[in-house]
């Protein structure tokens with residue numbers, strides 16, 4: 042049974058179309074990464090799953106129940122780490138946990154939960170003095186209360202240093218091994234690589250790709266990515282490179298120094314030749330297997346790049 046079914050979901054905020062006929066499913070037991078750049082519609086989708094907002098059109102089911110008519114039952118079985126929600130300044134971590142445990146009517150031990158997220162030292166400290174990372178750890182501990190069937194984590198790595206992000210991923214894996222379905226959003230591809238069974242990439246309110254990490258990589262390129270440092274970048278040259286027969290994509294990666302990343306399945310010399318013919322100097326180049334960032338970029342980057 043799917044843990045989440047989103048069917049032709051549309052959400053407008055006045056003139057802004059945040060989601061446009063979005064459809065996808067997340068299966069029970071999956072770790073699903075929901076990726077997209079800022080403003081793509083990730084938080085809007087999560088808010089619709091939890092019935093915090095209502096859709097303009099379309100239908101959502103969570104854990105086999107209608108998101109609107111059964112929101113209480115859904116929330117009782119779901120652990121949520123919302124984006125941008127701060128803890129209460131005057132309450133300690135223990136008090137936050139006690140509140141969550143009482144709301145969910147469970148018998149969890151606040152100390153055990155805070156130990157899991159690495160916040161045991163601050164158990165009796167008021168949250169007003171917490172760093173961003175500490176707040177995020179506390180919110181994660183609250184989401185874990187009651188061994189939820191579904192975890193919905195909105196940008197869970199926000200404010201965490203690389204160690205903290207790694208610990209968060211470890212907890213996601215542990216929860217999944219316990220049997221929980223995990224749905225988490227991120228705008229950072231590498232956050233999802235290690236833990237996700239499947240990834241959906243959202244852009245401007247539409248799902249532009251949905252597949253395993255490997256499948257996404259393959260869809261972007263059968264070959265390699267060629268990173269070329271040049272003396273300058275011109276739109277015409279970029280378009281010409283994209284039009285080459287073995288090239289599936291070419292995007293600008295940096296401006297200082299100017300760098301182009303080309304997905305190429307075949308002759309790399311044709312790419313370099315095309316640039317040089319246009320008087321663009323190739324200062325350096327290297328080849329690598331497509332990184333996940335390349336994959337993400339190719340699905341989300343604006344193709345109309347302004348030349349300098």
Ligand SMILES: Nc1ncnc2c1ncn2[C@@H]1O[C@H](COP(=O)(O)OP(=O)(O)OP(=O)(O)O)[C@@H](O)[C@H]1O
Pocket residue numbers: 054057058059077078079080081082083084085086124228
């Ligand atoms: N309450 C609101 N009123 C008006 N527009 C909104 C509202 N909430 C979101 N939007 C708009 O809807 C679109 C999608 O926003 P959303 O917050 O869902 O994106 P996101 O992918 O979660 O982005 P981020 O990574 O920045 O959180 C954006 O254009 C945003 O400006």
